[in-house]
Amino acid sequence: MKTKHLQDSMIGWRHDFHIHPELGFNEHRTSENVANLLENFGIQVHRGIGGTGVVGVLQAGDGARSIGLRADMDALPIIESGTCEHRSQEDGVMHACGHDGHTAILLGAAKYLADSGYFNGKVVFIFQPNEEHGLGATAMIKDGLFERFDVDDVYGIHNIPGMPVGSFALRSGAITASESLFEIKIKTRGGHAALPHMGVDAIIVGAEIVQSLQTIVSRKLNPALNGVVSVTEFITDGSRNILPGSAILRGDARALSSEINETIEARMRQIVDGICLAHSVSADVQYETVFPAVINTSAPAFAAQQAASEVVGATAVNADCEPKLFSEDFAHMAKAKPGCFVLMGNGTEGANARPLHASDYDFNDDALTIGSSFWVQLVEQQLSKSVL
Numbered sequence: 001m002k003t004k005h006l007q008d009s010m011i012g013w014r015h016d017f018h019i020h021p022e023l024g025f026n027e028h029r030t031s032e033n034v035a036n037l038l039e040n041f042g043i044q045v046h047r048g049i050g051g052t053g054v055v056g057v058l059q060a061g062d063g064a065r066s067i068g069l070r071a072d073m074d075a076l077p078i079i080e081s082g083t084c085e086h087r088s089q090e091d092g093v094m095h096a097c098g099h100d101g102h103t104a105i106l107l108g109a110a111k112y113l114a115d116s117g118y119f120n121g122k123v124v125f126i127f128q129p130n131e132e133h134g135l136g137a138t139a140m141i142k143d144g145l146f147e148r149f150d151v152d153d154v155y156g157i158h159n160i161p162g163m164p165v166g167s168f169a170l171r172s173g174a175i176t177a178s179e180s181l182f183e184i185k186i187k188t189r190g191g192h193a194a195l196p197h198m199g200v201d202a203i204i205v206g207a208e209i210v211q212s213l214q215t216i217v218s219r220k221l222n223p224a225l226n227g228v229v230s231v232t233e234f235i236t237d238g239s240r241n242i243l244p245g246s247a248i249l250r251g252d253a254r255a256l257s258s259e260i261n262e263t264i265e266a267r268m269r270q271i272v273d274g275i276c277l278a279h280s281v282s283a284d285v286q287y288e289t290v291f292p293a294v295i296n297t298s299a300p301a302f303a304a305q306q307a308a309s310e311v312v313g314a315t316a317v318n319a320d321c322e323p324k325l326f327s328e329d330f331a332h333m334a335k336a337k338p339g340c341f342v343l344m345g346n347g348t349e350g351a352n353a354r355p356l357h358a359s360d361y362d363f364n365d366d367a368l369t370i371g372s373s374f375w376v377q378l379v380e381q382q383l384s385k386s387v388l
Contacts (some may be wrong), residue, residue, distance in 0.1 A: 001311070003372040006108045010368040013037070014104035015086035018363075021075030021093045021100070024130025025139075027052045030073050030103070034127050037107055041114040043125070046148070050140030055149055056125035058114055060383075063121030067382050068151035069375055070333060071106035072099045072131035081359040082351055097356050098159040098346065101363030101371070103127060105157070108372035113379060121383035124149045128329070134179070134290040137332035146336055153300045154339040155378065156330035157371060161353045163345030165366050168308040168374070169321035170342045172301040177226070177254040178261045179291040179327035184209060184272055188281040190238070190245025200281050202236055202247035208275050209249060209283075210234065216267045227264055228254040228325055254325045256293050291327035292335060300340035307378035308342065311370065326356075344371055 003010075013033075022030050031052045038045045038056040046055040052073075080087050080094035088094040095101075110125050126145070130136035163169065186206055191199025210231050217227045231251040238244030253268075255261035265287045276283045305319040321343065330341050344367060346352050351362035 001369045001373040002376045003108050003112050003369050006111055006372065007369050009111070010104045010108040010372065011365050013107055014100050014363065014365065014368065017100035017103055018086045018095045019089050021088050021090050021095045023077060023093060024074040024133050024136060025051045027073045027129050031127065031129070034073070034103065034107065038110060038125065041111050043110060043114055049145060050129065050136060050143040052129040053136065053140045054127040055145070056110060057149060058110070058123045058125070060117045061120035061385065063383055065383055066122035066124060066151045067379060068124045068126055068149070068154035068337065069106055069109065070126040070128055070154060070156045070330060071102040072128050072136070072329070073103050074099060074130050074132055074136070076132060076357060078357065078359050082362055084351065084362055094359070095363070096358060096361050097132070098363040099131065101159060101367065102157060105368055105371035106375065108368060109375035109379070112372065112376050118385055119380050119383040120385045123379055123383070124151050131329040134327070134329045137329045141332060141336055151337060153303070153382070154333050154337045155300065155304060156328070156333070156339070156341045157344055157374070158328065158341070159346035159363060159367060160343045161346045161355060161361065162348060163343065165345050165347045165364055166312050166370055167316045167318070167345040168312065168342060169318040170296065170301055170304055170340060171319065171321050171323065172296050172298040174256040174293045174323050175296050175341050176294040176323065176328045176331070177256050177325045178258070178289055178293040178331070180253040180261060180265070180287055180289040182251055182253060182268065183286045184249040185284045186247040186249070186276070186281065187283065188245050188279070191243045193241040193243055196243060199243055199245070200279055202244040203238065205275060205279050205281060206234060206236070206247040206249055209272055212271045212275065213268060216264055216271070220267045221260065221263065225260055226256045226323065226325065227260050229264060229268070254327065256323050258292065261289060291329060292331040294328050294331040294334050294341045296334065296340045297338040300338050303382055304340045304342050304378065307381050308374055310377050310381070311374050344374070
């Protein structure tokens with residue numbers, strides 16, 4: 001592995017980030033530490049991009065091509081239940097998604113590339129805030145990320161618990177789903193629990209809507225296409241002997257294409273309108289797509305496959321993995337530039353195999369050298385010095 005000699009340094013950086021986690025757009029300590037390290041490596045640093053984002057720029061030779069590598073920095077509002085020595089010291093905040101590892105991996109690659117200079121072109125190291133709420137990538141882009149630091153391709157990486165360490169998975173096309181949040185506000189007449197015929201029970205209306213929403217995926221989408229519609233909250237103003245006059249349904253929808261996402265929204269509005277019409281009541285539907293689907297471009301996906309195969313061997317790289325129904329803020333960068341989002345194994349045992357966002361999850365330190373070596377191989381491959 002190219003970055004094996006940096007393993008101890010990466011572990012130290014990762015554990016420090018884990019001990020001091022910070023929520024989205026509050027990554028002040030993290031981003032300052034990242035910026036200081038990049039400067040120590042001799043890399044040109046730009047602070048405050050999109051709030052707490054950091055961008056490092058490293059040029060070698062006179063090559064005109066450029067490549068963007070992105071890591072996310074934010075943590076989650078979760079109380080850590082694990083017992084590792086580097087457990088969080090911030091009450092109610094922890095790195096439960098491995099962004100501490102992603103950041104350390106990109107720092108390791110930056111250090112190696114700054115020392116070796118064995119490439120011809122420009123590398124843009126993107127340290128992004130607030131991935132978890134889907135706001136950081138857009139903030140950086142609106143702040144001129146790709147105008148100020150133009151790249152030909154952009155790449156992201158995420159660890160996956162349950163995948164063996166030393167394995168990679170990717171695909172051309174959709175690799176993660178869009179996430180849309182919906183809220184349905186139902187307004188009825190309510191009434192006395194003993195006299196239901198004199199009013200309209202918002203629970204009955206809401207229950208019909210909840211049941212019918214499940215037919216969107218099971219009966220209104222092509223079975224060959226993926227989608228998920230989940231109602232996660234059902235809130236009413238009813239009480240012991242009062243039929244509620246209002247109800248709020250909230251939930252989450254996932255899709256692997258904008259077309260399917262638009263179909264889910266359209267069918268949802270039809271269902272709500274139809275049921276409310278049958279009961280002579282009204283409702284308001286709000287549907288907001290927070291994360292678009294991540295769509296990997298074919299050329300960057302092939303480049304990532306080649307680089308991963310060089311690092312861990314072709315048999316450990318699944319280049320046509322099943323798409324995942326979780327969502328990822330990298331989608332905004334992959335819409336702005338040709339890009340590829342890569343999945344990397346975090347291990348199959350213990351805290352490394354616990355689900356992302358679990359309170360006892362932990363990033364696998366053995367993946368640090370693998371991930372950073374992948375970044376280095378990708379840069380040296382895409383910005384080959386042989387053209388000098």
